[in-house]
Amino acid sequence: MPVIVPGRGLGLVVLVIVIVAILYYLRRAEGGQLARIRRLPQIDVIDEIVARCVEMNKELWFLSGQGRMTYATQLPGILSTFGILSYVTQRCAEYGAKIHHPSMLPLAYNIQFEIMREAYELAGKPEDFDPLDTILYIPVEASRPYVANESWRRKPAGGILCGFWYHYTIIHAEALQRAGAMTLGGTDTTHNIPFMVAANNYSMIGEEMYAMSAYLSKDPVLTSSLVGQDIGKYIVILLTIAGMIAGAAGVNVLSWFKI
Amino acid sequence: MTEAGEKTFFEKALDLDHRIIATIVFIIISLFILVPVSLPFPVSQYGQNYYNFVKSIPEGEIIGFMLSDTPSTRPQLESASVLTLVELWQKNVKIVFWEDEPYGPPILKDYIALAELKLGRTVEYGVDYVDLGYIAGEETGAAAFLKDIRGLTGGKDAYGNNIDSYEWMKGINSGSDWEYGFFNVACRCTEPLYVRQWQMPYGTKVGSINCAMDLPAITLYLATGQIAGTANGLLGSAEIEYLTGNIGLAFGQTLAVSFGGVYFTILVVLGNIFFFMAKAKGRPVT
Amino acid sequence: MDPELYRMTIPLYIVTLLGIWMTAEYFFPFLNPLVPASDAIRAYASIAEGAAWGVGTAILTVAHLRRIYRQSKDPFWGYSVVYCVFFFVMFLLGIFEGLGGANFNWLLKWLIQPGDMALYSTTAFYVTTAGYRVFRFRNLDAAALLISGMFIMWSVLPLFTGPAPWIVPIAGWINNVPAVACYRGFVIGVALGIIGLSLRVWLLKHREVLA
Numbered sequence: 001m002p003v004i005v006p007g008r009g010l011g012l013v014v015l016v017i018v019i020v021a022i023l024y025y026l027r028r029a030e031g032g033q034l035a036r037i038r039r040l041p042q043i044d045v046i047d048e049i050v051a052r053c054v055e056m057n058k059e060l061w062f063l064s065g066q067g068r069m070t071y072a073t074q075l076p077g078i079l080s081t082f083g084i085l086s087y088v089t090q091r092c093a094e095y096g097a098k099i100h101h102p103s104m105l106p107l108a109y110n111i112q113f114e115i116m117r118e119a120y121e122l123a124g125k126p127e128d129f130d131p132l133d134t135i136l137y138i139p140v141e142a143s144r145p146y147v148a149n150e151s152w153r154r155k156p157a158g159g160i161l162c163g164f165w166y167h168y169t170i171i172h173a174e175a176l177q178r179a180g181a182m183t184l185g186g187t188d189t190t191h192n193i194p195f196m197v198a199a200n201n202y203s204m205i206g207e208e209m210y211a212m213s214a215y216l217s218k219d220p221v222l223t224s225s226l227v228g229q230d231i232g233k234y235i236v237i238l239l240t241i242a243g244m245i246a247g248a249a250g251v252n253v254l255s256w257f258k259i
Numbered sequence: 260m261t262e263a264g265e266k267t268f269f270e271k272a273l274d275l276d277h278r279i280i281a282t283i284v285f286i287i288i289s290l291f292i293l294v295p296v297s298l299p300f301p302v303s304q305y306g307q308n309y310y311n312f313v314k315s316i317p318e319g320e321i322i323g324f325m326l327s328d329t330p331s332t333r334p335q336l337e338s339a340s341v342l343t344l345v346e347l348w349q350k351n352v353k354i355v356f357w358e359d360e361p362y363g364p365p366i367l368k369d370y371i372a373l374a375e376l377k378l379g380r381t382v383e384y385g386v387d388y389v390d391l392g393y394i395a396g397e398e399t400g401a402a403a404f405l406k407d408i409r410g411l412t413g414g415k416d417a418y419g420n421n422i423d424s425y426e427w428m429k430g431i432n433s434g435s436d437w438e439y440g441f442f443n444v445a446c447r448c449t450e451p452l453y454v455r456q457w458q459m460p461y462g463t464k465v466g467s468i469n470c471a472m473d474l475p476a477i478t479l480y481l482a483t484g485q486i487a488g489t490a491n492g493l494l495g496s497a498e499i500e501y502l503t504g505n506i507g508l509a510f511g512q513t514l515a516v517s518f519g520g521v522y523f524t525i526l527v528v529l530g531n532i533f534f535f536m537a538k539a540k541g542r543p544v545t
Numbered sequence: 546m547d548p549e550l551y552r553m554t555i556p557l558y559i560v561t562l563l564g565i566w567m568t569a570e571y572f573f574p575f576l577n578p579l580v581p582a583s584d585a586i587r588a589y590a591s592i593a594e595g596a597a598w599g600v601g602t603a604i605l606t607v608a609h610l611r612r613i614y615r616q617s618k619d620p621f622w623g624y625s626v627v628y629c630v631f632f633f634v635m636f637l638l639g640i641f642e643g644l645g646g647a648n649f650n651w652l653l654k655w656l657i658q659p660g661d662m663a664l665y666s667t668t669a670f671y672v673t674t675a676g677y678r679v680f681r682f683r684n685l686d687a688a689a690l691l692i693s694g695m696f697i698m699w700s701v702l703p704l705f706t707g708p709a710p711w712i713v714p715i716a717g718w719i720n721n722v723p724a725v726a727c728y729r730g731f732v733i734g735v736a737l738g739i740i741g742l743s744l745r746v747w748l749l750k751h752r753e754v755l756a
Contacts, residue, residue, distance in 0.1 A: 008572050015568075019740065107593070107597040138605065174674060175671070177675075188738070207738030225741055232737040
């Protein structure tokens with residue numbers, strides 16, 4: 001019996017290198033040597049949107065996308081929204097903006113409920129949390145007319161769309177735009193990135209959404225772990241260049257990936 | 260805005276009520292569905308490649324077909340799915356179906372009934388096809404299914420029959436037992452899943468029936484040949500109708516959508532003209 | 546027992562253990578004896594999801610019943626009546642007839658499916674209005690979006706590709722060269738982001754996953 005499943009050796013090597021790199025930078029940060037990372041502009045956008053909602057005395061809508069937490073490809077996108085939701089809810093609670101979260105995720109609903117309730121408690125305003133309006137479960141198929149109609153009726157001043165999205169992205173983003181909201185959108189699904197970027201005022205592309213959840217924890221140690229991910233990108237760049245040169249020289253590059 | 264605070268014509272045009280835009284789209288598309296117009300219809304390379312792939316499947320072959328269409332995408336993918344089945348059954352290909360969405364099974368039954376109408380004969384369950392039912396779990400479910408079909412299904416099909424009671428199913432237990440395969444993932448963006456879990460580990464040549472929105476993301480796999488062909492959305496269905504000589508609703512819809520595209524182009528051009536006119540008047544516009 | 550222990554700490558340790566197990570099982574065949582247990586865990590996860598659907602639906606129904614009860618406070622409480630009627634009809638048909646029942650399938654085929662199709666078709670209207678709003682020559686980025694978007698759209702419409710077949714190779718180049726390159730980079734970045742996110746969860750540094 002082989003030690004490693006055939007064809008997966010190179011993947012294991014890259015995975016181990018990336019994990020070691022992330023752990024290394026985490027350790028360094030815990031020891032006081034924080035990594036220098038460019039600030040994600042989307043952090044300021046969230047504060048701007050909350051401020052807009054407070055000024056205009058209107059709601060902020062948080063849409064955490066669709067998908068199922070039991071699907072491995074959809075889970076990371078959904079998980080990354082929890083950190084963003086926690087931060088946004090705390091901000092709204094602190095500054096007195098009303099947040100409305102029609103959740104389309106039945107399994108995540110309970111977690112999101114607790115996140116929002118605790119955010120209000122941390123802000124010292126538990127009475128502002130309405131268990132049946134602050135967060136509401138809407139089945140995915142019903143979410144389209146719900147968002148289109150309710151956003152038109154309630155006219156939110158801000159919207160944050162993040163998570164795993166199907167093709168309804170454009171409906172939700174455009175409905176919020178029509179209602180006059182300033183929106184920040186992000187997803188990790190390749191198919192819907194164009195809609196998110198085009199329809200929203202600001203966007204988070206792919207891994208920026210995962211990085212946001214680290215950023216918003218305001219933990220510099222955690223943020224340093226993002227540098228470890230970049231090591232993986234350097235490996236990919238080097239492999240790409242090496243593959244290009246080898247391929248141009250007539251080497252059968254594909255055989256490298258059957259280790 | 261003018262000095263009196265009113266918006267200029269161009270600023271009003273840039274803020275055109277979305278209901279006017281939507282109404283005109285509705286009128287145009289409805290009109291050309293009700294009153295079809297004959298137009299030249301060049302077939303794209305995607306459609307031709309998909310058709311060639313379907314034609315290349317040998318007679319009597321046993322293939323796998325993950326058919327999980329949804330009501331939302333049925334109007335655009337029904338023709339491609341049904342005509343693919345017709346082409347395959349005309350060559351006495353035996354098909355092993357399964358679905359990965361709850362809507363899949365009832366829609367599969369409808370598609371088989373429609374294929375029978377076009378074929379002019381009924382297809383026999385257990386002889387022409389077998390349905391292994393809904394396989395939950397998306398990627399993990401698909402991986403487990405394609406690794407060991409009997410292990411996951413308990414050796415039973417969607418109706419509780421023993422799979423081994425069908426003679427031709429005896430040699431089929433994993434993705435590697437099919438040289439050819441298809442998947443209809445509607446618009447759930449799960450084509451990469453079937454490349455990862457079916458094409459790559461088992462080397463099956465796969466064709467995709469997907470909605471048009473998924474095309475940019477699967478171009479990666481078309482470029483590398485991992486997906487042999489794609490019936491891409493409404494246009495793909497129309498092309499398959501045209502190439503198989505079964506002109507139907509998808510063909511008519513495509514022509515209607517073409518006129519919608521003309522309207523969209525005019526809107527975009529006008530939008531840019533108004534934008535630059537408003538800007539030329541020194542007004543702040545976005 | 547400290548509530549924090551069973552609400553957060555133990556569940557997070559379970560997440561870490563299962564994550565490492567599932568990852569190791571993918572790479573090392575000597576862990577194959579654990580595969581049946583892994584499959585069972587995945588099956589239980591699907592069952593838990595099914596239960597969550599039920600909880601979510603119950604919460605939604607309670608919200609609508611509350612609206613009906615407080616009808617004077619909400620001018621649109623009538624829609625909640627519509628929801629409740631449809632919900633209870635489908636629920637009772639599903640319970641008494643089962644999923645293969647004639648009435649259940651009739652409602653599914655002639656009410657729910659056409660409704661789903663109609664809702665999906667509204668995407669066209671939203672895309673049109675979004676395109677009118679977004680496709681403007683504001684700056685270089687917007688110009689690139691506009692030009693590439695229009696070529697891709699024209700390339701799938703026979704009305705354009707018939708008289709102007711040169712659109713097809715241009716759209717093909719856009720689809721096969723810059724788009725593919727960008728998507729590859731995007732997919733790689735997302736994959737690395739998933740590794741980073743998963744590791745933060747395993748190391749108990751991303752506690753928001755459990756509130």
